[in-house]
Amino acid sequence: MDSNGDGIGDLRGILSKLDYLEWLGVDLLWLCPVFPSPNVDNGYDVSNYCDIGPEFGTLADFDLLLAELHRRGMRLMIDLVINHTSDRHPWFIESRSTRSSPRRNWYIWRDGRDGAPPNNWESIFLGPAWTRDDATGQYYLHLFSAHQPDLNWDNPEVRAALCSVACWWLARGVDGFRLDAITHLKKQPGLPDLPDPDGTGCVPSYEAHMNIPGVLDFVHEFARESFRRHDAIALGEANGVSSAQALEWVGTGRGPLDMILQFEHWTMWSSHPHDPLHVPTLRRILGKWQQALQGKGWNALYIENTELPRVISRWGDVGTPRNQSATALATMYFLMQGTPLIYQGQELGMANTTFHDLSVFNDVFSRNRIEQMRAAGQMDDEILAELALTSRDNARTPMPWSDAPQGGFTTGEPWLPLNPEYPAVNVASQQQDPGSVLAYYRKLIRLRRQEAPLIDGRYVEICKRNRRIYAYVREAADGSAIAVICNLSPHPASYRHREWILCHPDLLLSNLSVAPHDDTHSLRLRPFEARVYRVRRRTASD
Numbered sequence: 424m425d426s427n428g429d430g431i432g433d434l435r436g437i438l439s440k441l442d443y444l445e446w447l448g449v450d451l452l453w454l455c456p457v458f459p460s461p462n463v464d465n466g467y468d469v470s471n472y473c474d475i476g477p478e479f480g481t482l483a484d485f486d487l488l489l490a491e492l493h494r495r496g497m498r499l500m501i502d503l504v505i506n507h508t509s510d511r512h513p514w515f516i517e518s519r520s521t522r523s524s525p526r527r528n529w530y531i532w533r534d535g536r537d538g539a540p541p542n543n544w545e546s547i548f549l550g551p552a553w554t555r556d557d558a559t560g561q562y563y564l565h566l567f568s569a570h571q572p573d574l575n576w577d578n579p580e581v582r583a584a585l586c587s588v589a590c591w592w593l594a595r596g597v598d599g600f601r602l603d604a605i606t607h608l609k610k611q612p613g614l615p616d617l618p619d620p621d622g623t624g625c626v627p628s629y630e631a632h633m634n635i636p637g638v639l640d641f642v643h644e645f646a647r648e649s650f651r652r653h654d655a656i657a658l659g660e661a662n663g664v665s666s667a668q669a670l671e672w673v674g675t676g677r678g679p680l681d682m683i684l685q686f687e688h689w690t691m692w693s694s695h696p697h698d699p700l701h702v703p704t705l706r707r708i709l710g711k712w713q714q715a716l717q718g719k720g721w722n723a724l725y726i727e728n729t730e731l732p733r734v735i736s737r738w739g740d741v742g743t744p745r746n747q748s749a750t751a752l753a754t755m756y757f758l759m760q761g762t763p764l765i766y767q768g769q770e771l772g773m774a775n776t777t778f779h780d781l782s783v784f785n786d787v788f789s790r791n792r793i794e795q796m797r798a799a800g801q802m803d804d805e806i807l808a809e810l811a812l813t814s815r816d817n818a819r820t821p822m823p824w825s826d827a828p829q830g831g832f833t834t835g836e837p838w839l840p841l842n843p844e845y846p847a848v849n850v851a852s853q854q855q856d857p858g859s860v861l862a863y864y865r866k867l868i869r870l871r872r873q874e875a876p877l878i879d880g881r882y883v884e885i886c887k888r889n890r891r892i893y894a895y896v897r898e899a900a901d902g903s904a905i906a907v908i909c910n911l912s913p914h915p916a917s918y919r920h921r922e923w924i925l926c927h928p929d930l931l932l933s934n935l936s937v938a939p940h941d942d943t944h945s946l947r948l949r950p951f952e953a954r955v956y957r958v959r960r961r962t963a964s965d
């Protein structure tokens with residue numbers, strides 16, 4: 424929400440919407456980076472860790488936001504971007520100034536090889552992971568854009584400086600951190616070339632810098648010296664951590680973090696962006712994470728974020744039953760064991776936006792991809808077709824608060840055009856509509872709070888072979904249990920189970936109206952229909 428008409432959402436804008444978050448039932452707000460930044464990567468390129476970017480407000484606004492959240496019993500988690508800084512951060516400016524700078528070793532500098540970069544790693548944002556700096560003739564490493572040089576975590580001074588940053592925010596009262604790109608802190612010793620069978624010169628390099636042995640030592644130290652000294656939450660963005668390794672990161676009494684954002688169901692989509700949802704694969708992946716952490720750790724649950732296209736555009740159905748697919752997908756992930764995260768606009772069932780031409784893309788990855796595809800001779804309409812499906816800008820459009828011009832988000836020109844659906848898909852209209860996606864999310868949040876099995880209950884997978892329905896039971900230690908049954912397909916689907924008996928008066932939630940019926944074992948579900956029942960195990964007398 425933009426409070427001053429400059430088209431950019433800001434802290435005072437968020438402050439004006441706390442009533443909304445409270446009404447919805449949110450208890451922890453995760454704020455993406457709001458530090459001073461040239462915004463090459465929407466704030467994930469920080470040029471000063473201990474201040475607020477002028478476009479977002481001031482430290483006084485931040486303190487006020489924090490106090491108002493706390494007054495309402497809500498908490499605030501900020502986004503710490505500590506794998507890299509902006510190339511405009513004073514540390515990097517000093518580091519690049521001369522080879523003998525005391526901060527030279529704060530970043531990763533190497534000589535080139537005969538006019539080529541020091542190795543053949545490709546950056547996550549495409550192109551070489553190295554950029555040559557004219558001042559000293561050496562190259563610096565950047566796993567993301569050239570404006571995001573990687574910090575050298577092998578240097579204890581760097582680690583101490585970043586710890587001080589975290590402590591500074593903790594002293595200010597923040598309730599915790601989302602730790603960006605935390606599995607990339609450690610690079611493979613020696614920064615070796617990777618195999619390049621096709622001779623392309625620059626190859627995807629995740630294996631050389633993602634979850635490399637030694638990274639956990641850095642995270643443990645950081646935890647010990649900062650947030651573990653406080654009652655603070657730590658959520659790590661953990662690409663490359665498998666469910667088998669997860670306990671080392673979040674195991675109770677063992678891992679340095681409270682939760683991690685795993686990437687497996689995300690990868691499932693990104694490697695097959697055209698395919699409809701394959702329910703058995705999703706069940707296998709999410710089920711594996713549920714089992715791995717059961718009783719020993721805690722999951723973070725999500726289906727959207729700032730990097731993914733909108734979930735209903737890839738796994739749902741934007742056509743007629745839009746509400747159904749948004750609410751069915753919501754039910755599926757929201758009632759698992761863990762902490763569910765909602766990304767802004769997801770609670771309205773927002774779909775991907777419309778891009779008319781390539782000039783509207785703001786996201787650095789999309790822009791690099793445009794250059795790369797053009798260089799490969801691809802036509803603009805081909806590029807547009809790919810990015811319409813995959814671009815990170817899809818989910819970054821401003822929040823539509825009402826059907827007023829620009830969705831009530833700003834009185835000026837928004838920094839990114841609103842999703843053109845805003846006259847129909849917005850907060851104000853859905854708040855008045857008991858059948859809206861928003862109203863459903865509110866019910867989901869309440870249900871989670873009311874029902875003990877949904878907090879601590881075991882996750883029991885059922886209907887393991889069903890190709891349309893994702894179903895599971897949450898069973899508490901006292902035997903009370905709840906079944907979550909979601910048809911995630913655009914076709915009708917049959918549910919049948921012998922062991923768990925559906926307790927009929929106890930249909931706890933459904934996303935479509937349900938006529939009374941007595942069958943306690945089987946259901947016929949409509950496309951994208953989801954139901955939540957109280958259930959009990961079959962006994963000898965049944």
Ligand code: NOJ
Nearest residue numbers: 464467567603604729730
């Ligand atoms: C992960 C963040 O989610 C993404 O938005 C960002 O571009 C990269 N890390 C780099 O910081």
Ligand code: CA
Nearest residue numbers: 425427431433
């Ligand atoms: Ca503003």
